[in-house]
Amino acid sequence: MKQTISVLVENHPGVLARISGLFSARGFNIDSLAVGETEDPTVSRMTIVVDGDERTLEQVKKQLNKLIDVITVQDLTKTKFIDRELILIKVGVQNSKDRAQIIEIAETMKANVADLGLHTITIEAVGETSHVENLIELLRQFGIKEIVRTGKIAMEVESKEKTKTTEEEEE
Amino acid sequence: MTTKMNGAKILVESLKKEGVGAVFGYPGGQALPLFDALYGSDLKFYLVRHEQAAAHAADGYARATGKPGVCIATSGPGATNLVTGIATAYMDSIPIVAITGQVKTFMIGNDAFQEADIIGITRPITKHNYLVKDVNDLARTVKEAFHIASTGRPGPVLIDLPSDVQLAETEFHYPHEIQIRGYKPTYCGHPGQIRRAAKMIAESKRPVIYAGGGVILSGAAKELREFAEKINSPLTMTLLGLGAFPADHELSLGMLGMHGTGYANHAVQNCDMLIAIGARFDDRVTGKIDEFAPHAKIIHIDIDPSAISKSVAVDLPIVGDVKCVLSELLKIVHRPHDKEWTDKIVEWKEKHPLNYKRDDKLRPQYVIEQICEATKGDAIIATDVGQHQMWTAQWYKFMRPRELLSSGGLGTMGYGFPAGMGAKVGRPDSQVFVISGDGSFQMNIQELSTAVVNNIQVKIAILNNSYLGMVRQWQEFFYGKRYSHTKLENPDFVKIAEAYGAAGIRIEKKEEVRPAIEKAMHTKNVVVMDFKVEGEENVYPMVPAGKRLDDMIGSMA
Ligand SMILES: Cc1ncc(C[n+]2csc(CCOP(=O)(O)OP(=O)(O)O)c2C)c(N)n1
Numbered sequence: 002m003k004q005t006i007s008v009l010v011e012n013h014p015g016v017l018a019r020i021s022g023l024f025s026a027r028g029f030n031i032d033s034l035a036v037g038e039t040e041d042p043t044v045s046r047m048t049i050v051v052d053g054d055e056r057t058l059e060q061v062k063k064q065l066n067k068l069i070d071v072i073t074v075q076d077l078t079k080t081k082f083i084d085r086e087l088i089l090i091k092v093g094v095q096n097s098k099d100r101a102q103i104i105e106i107a108e109t110m111k112a113n114v115a116d117l118g119l120h121t122i123t124i125e126a127v128g129e130t131s132h133v134e135n136l137i138e139l140l141r142q143f144g145i146k147e148i149v150r151t152g153k154i155a156m157e158v159e160s161k162e163k164t165k166t167t168e169e170e171e172e
Numbered sequence: 173m174t175t176k177m178n179g180a181k182i183l184v185e186s187l188k189k190e191g192v193g194a195v196f197g198y199p200g201g202q203a204l205p206l207f208d209a210l211y212g213s214d215l216k217f218y219l220v221r222h223e224q225a226a227a228h229a230a231d232g233y234a235r236a237t238g239k240p241g242v243c244i245a246t247s248g249p250g251a252t253n254l255v256t257g258i259a260t261a262y263m264d265s266i267p268i269v270a271i272t273g274q275v276k277t278f279m280i281g282n283d284a285f286q287e288a289d290i291i292g293i294t295r296p297i298t299k300h301n302y303l304v305k306d307v308n309d310l311a312r313t314v315k316e317a318f319h320i321a322s323t324g325r326p327g328p329v330l331i332d333l334p335s336d337v338q339l340a341e342t343e344f345h346y347p348h349e350i351q352i353r354g355y356k357p358t359y360c361g362h363p364g365q366i367r368r369a370a371k372m373i374a375e376s377k378r379p380v381i382y383a384g385g386g387v388i389l390s391g392a393a394k395e396l397r398e399f400a401e402k403i404n405s406p407l408t409m410t411l412l413g414l415g416a417f418p419a420d421h422e423l424s425l426g427m428l429g430m431h432g433t434g435y436a437n438h439a440v441q442n443c444d445m446l447i448a449i450g451a452r453f454d455d456r457v458t459g460k461i462d463e464f465a466p467h468a469k470i471i472h473i474d475i476d477p478s479a480i481s482k483s484v485a486v487d488l489p490i491v492g493d494v495k496c497v498l499s500e501l502l503k504i505v506h507r508p509h510d511k512e513w514t515d516k517i518v519e520w521k522e523k524h525p526l527n528y529k530r531d532d533k534l535r536p537q538y539v540i541e542q543i544c545e546a547t548k549g550d551a552i553i554a555t556d557v558g559q560h561q562m563w564t565a566q567w568y569k570f571m572r573p574r575e576l577l578s579s580g581g582l583g584t585m586g587y588g589f590p591a592g593m594g595a596k597v598g599r600p601d602s603q604v605f606v607i608s609g610d611g612s613f614q615m616n617i618q619e620l621s622t623a624v625v626n627n628i629q630v631k632i633a634i635l636n637n638s639y640l641g642m643v644r645q646w647q648e649f650f651y652g653k654r655y656s657h658t659k660l661e662n663p664d665f666v667k668i669a670e671a672y673g674a675a676g677i678r679i680e681k682k683e684e685v686r687p688a689i690e691k692a693m694h695t696k697n698v699v700v701m702d703f704k705v706e707g708e709e710n711v712y713p714m715v716p717a718g719k720r721l722d723d724m725i726g727s728m729a
């Protein structure tokens with residue numbers, strides 16, 4: 002089971018090492034991790050996608066909460082949220098037919114051509130994980146040379162239901 | 173206007189503001205300014221002979237007094253020598269504040285002389301750690317460190333202080349209050365959960381209380397006793413829980429687990445309600461995890477949410493400080509007293525008593541019984557790790573909290589003696605015994621110097637079996653008696669004691685045991701007692717690792 006966790010942390014050196022150290026020391030698997038400053042420059046947000054069973058995920062959240070530098074832990078899977086990731090895919094081009102097809106796929110998939118070379122085309126796309134993964138599948142036939150992904154970022158959005166942080170859940 | 177001070181002086185003043193009564197440490201290049209500030213200050217400083225001992229002494233001080241212990245070392249090798257002591261405190265949730273010198277801020281990361289990334293090294297074994305790069309952050313950092321170390325689930329905190337920050341000057345203001353937005357330990361349990369617990373307890377027929385070190389850390393021994401008596405529930409303790417409940421109480425089952433009593437383990441395996449209080453279901457306690465307390469509903473009271481359902485799924489968690497939760501629970505809990513269960517317990521106690529061969533030989537268990545009698549159970553006992561540790565847990569009757577100091581989680585040989593010193597410094601009016609092994613004692617034997625020079629009168633009982641006994645026991649049981657590197661050829665401990673200026677007594681016969689203990693108690697010096705005990709005595713009962721708790725290798729079979 003994959004879960005998306007959004008973690009607010011103190012924005013100072015060493016915090017990333019604390020978090021990644023926690024994951025490796027306890028044998029948790031990180032699928033992706035994206036970090037950036039928030040509207041408050043003293044705070045960073047990490048979006049972490051973890052894979053594991055219910056019990057492991059519970060432990061992940063509790064262990065994160067235990068870190069002094071972690072301000073809040075939010076399990077987005079339990080809320081209404083949107084997520085995006087940015088992907089760059091470099092595809093090999095054999096001939097002009099390939100080239101036309103690749104560009105057509107990119108256009109239909111609302112992706113952009115980021116670089117056009119003699120032997121490769123690089124496509125950039127933004128979207129939900131399923132969307133970018135579809136794109137990868139469609140481009141695979143041409144021979145993918147390289148993929149770079151940012152990892153998922155996610156944000157809770159308005160919802161009528163009450164949302165919960167893990168802290169409240171403990172009660 | 174306040175005058176300016178340098179970082180080193182600020183650190184010393186901050187420690188004084190925290191009411192620190194003793195500091196254990198060892199100097200070096202990157203701690204020179206700090207040691208200069210200590211010179212002539214009224215902070216009581218103890219110079220150890222190895223930094224590991226400073227960390228253990230701070231730990232022993234904390235366990236015995238309940239106040240955070242403090243240790244100081246220089247950068248690089250000084251700091252890395254603290255690591256075992258910090259990890260020991262971390263595993264047992266003991267509040268210590270470790271302060272290390274560090275190379276100058278602009279040298280960090282350059283592989284400078286005596287540079288070690290102690291922040292990186294101790295990240296997984298501290299509750300939190302700080303590298304202070306700006307002297308203006310120092311006073312607040314010290315305040316935070318003490319707060320974090322001693323509240324919530326306690327633990328070690330390290331402050332790494334580069335030597336240029338020690339020298340940089342600023343005005344000293346010690347903050348009264350601090351706000352740490354990411355740190356808000358839960359204090360009292362959820363009232364709804366407490367009500368549900370009371371209901372479950374009321375319906376239980378065969379309850380057992382399983383109390384751990386958290387009871388002692390929370391200062392809840394009184395509440396625990398009232399609780400056990402009110403619901404008339406038998407109570408077993410972990411190694412770190414010993415002393416939380418009086419050993420001679422009729423509801424006491426002693427210690428459970430791998431070397432626990434037969435009756436404690438049987439009671440746990442047969443209970444229908446297990447109330448875990450400040451305990452964490454360690455594998456040495458549970459044995460085979462999926463067959464631990466198989467008939468029981470489990471209530472778990474713990475201040476650390478991550479301790480809940482970590483290894484054993486519990487039916488009802490209550491996150492909160494043990495003392496507070498028990499006080500609330502006491503107000504509403506009732507359980508009809510029925511004799512059936514307590515009778516069953518009495519039957520097990522009669523059928524599976526702790527035992528050893530009471531013949532003319534000098535047996536280690538006898539020595540511990542005699543120490544217990546001679547001190548009337550009114551002493552602080554620090555142990556090392558091995559067979560002697562388990563015999564101490566079994567045969568010494570711990571009546572009060574904070575009187576057993578032992579490395580439970582990490583199982584650190586070499587812990588006992590320096591921890592005992594720390595305890596004696598913190599509670600000078602108490603009798604302090606160190607019960608050690610011939611192997612363990614040699615891991616910090618150099619501290620005889622610290623103890624003698626500072627007149628820290630601990631009494632050390634070496635249960636000298638000429639073996640790394642606990643490992644030998646496993647080799648006997650599980651490796652066909654192939655005693656690979658567990659036989660010890662030991663030095664003359666009496667002569668060693670004397671060379672350091674301590675008193676030494678060798679005990680070779682059973683009848684010499686009691687007089688030697690009495691003599692040690694009345695000798696106004698550090699005393700080393702070398703008890704030449706039976707070499708191949710085993711600790712019974714024993715639940716082999718990974719077996720069910722009631723699958724015990726019996727006593728004296
Ligand atoms: C630092 C350290 N190294 C190794 C061990 C593994 N170990 C556990 S018990 C033990 C033997 C201890 O021997 P001794 O101190 O003589 O005690 P005894 O078991 O003989 O009573 C050893 C080597 C340990 N616990 N700690």
Ligand SMILES: [Mg+2]
Nearest residue numbers: 609610639641
């Ligand atoms: Mg030994």
